[in-house]
Amino acid sequence: MGNYTITVLAGDGIGPEVTAQAEKVLETVAQLYGHTFTFQRGLVGLTAIEAEGAAISDETVALCEQSDAILFGAVGGATPGAKVKPEQALFRLRKGFQFFANLRPVHTFQALLNASTIKPEVLQGTDLIVVRELTGGLYYGHLEPAVPGKPSEIRQTERGTEAIDTLLYTEEEIERIVRVAFEIARGRRKKVTSVDKANVLSSSVLWRRVAERVAAEYPDVTFEHLLVDACAMHLLRQPSSFDVIVTENLFGDILTDEASMLAGSMGMLPSASLGTRRTAHGTFGLYEPIHGSAPDIAGQDKANPLAAILSAAMLLRHSLGLEHEATVIEKAVERCIDEGYRTADLRESGKEVIGTKEMGNRVIETVKRIAQEK
């Protein structure tokens, strides 16, 4: 039993829709297990730009500072010619709190083998995690002086208009993320695949060298390198061969949208962004689905809330130290899927399609059922 403060940044588009369901599930867990979760809310993204003039205000960052964890929805949408991009909220939080390790588990539920566009026999047994470096690389690459959250620059020169992004990694940045991957692998199937583009990029040559040095400290873990283009192919050819994938920021972003289809939909993949700051019972972190604000389905009660709900489970595990409660949520999600409940993104013939809120309610009922079992 404990008291915890969670900052909820629901954001734009389907962000508020899916986050509301995750919050409802957390409230249910609090009631069932005697915890007190205090939710404090802040604006991020387009909504914050309109109301406060910035993608995230100093006050909202301060709210995050005073909490045990951040539950994030999604930001973004049409911003033609805008000076301030809604995505800057994410960059400020990631860089500001040094959330350098972004964990993106990809689990293919047995009952969803037929919901994917990929053949069931290929998907069978897929259970991997992508450890994405989140505070370096191209996202923060620019000429000096460094401006956090200003990822690129378009400028006029005598050659005409040009744009520049720089891919820079320090040895220290590579070492700490690779170490996270090996530690995670020790609790799993003990295999790490380091993904880079060492045949072209200097930053990848350094990445490979550092990864090999760290790997030598973990002789019990199988280690391999893969070039990112080949990795993209192997993910579809034999996804079950992967255990832990560690890679730089942009590669990890792209590979996980691809990998989401192994789970059936973007709406199935949660994530945790962690640094080194500790809470009373774990690590301070930001938890969000890997998907965006999905403007094409926003406001229609169509979005799949399971990625947000599974992100809430990761929040309980990593920031609040509530492993049992986290597992109960994960089991409830799997059971709902087993019982045939599907949002429109997981449409399968013969299965009834339900909306965002209804899916949230199904998970809550199932969490209650599981808590009463034993």
Ligand code: NAD
């Ligand atoms: P998106 O992830 O929002 O959507 C891609 C596709 O997947 C769309 O067809 C959408 O309908 C579908 N989809 C996404 N989530 C779903 C869910 N939960 N249930 C059902 N279907 C779902 O990517 P996009 O359209 O390329 O980007 C839209 C905006 O979101 C952009 O501004 C982008 O920058 C932003 N974005 C934000 C985050 C974030 O806040 N962490 C992540 C990714 C993209």
Ligand code: IPM
């Ligand atoms: C993600 C998103 C973000 C990223 C965007 C919105 C900046 O795609 O979290 O995967 O590229 O990191």
Ligand code: MN
């Ligand atoms: Mn992405």
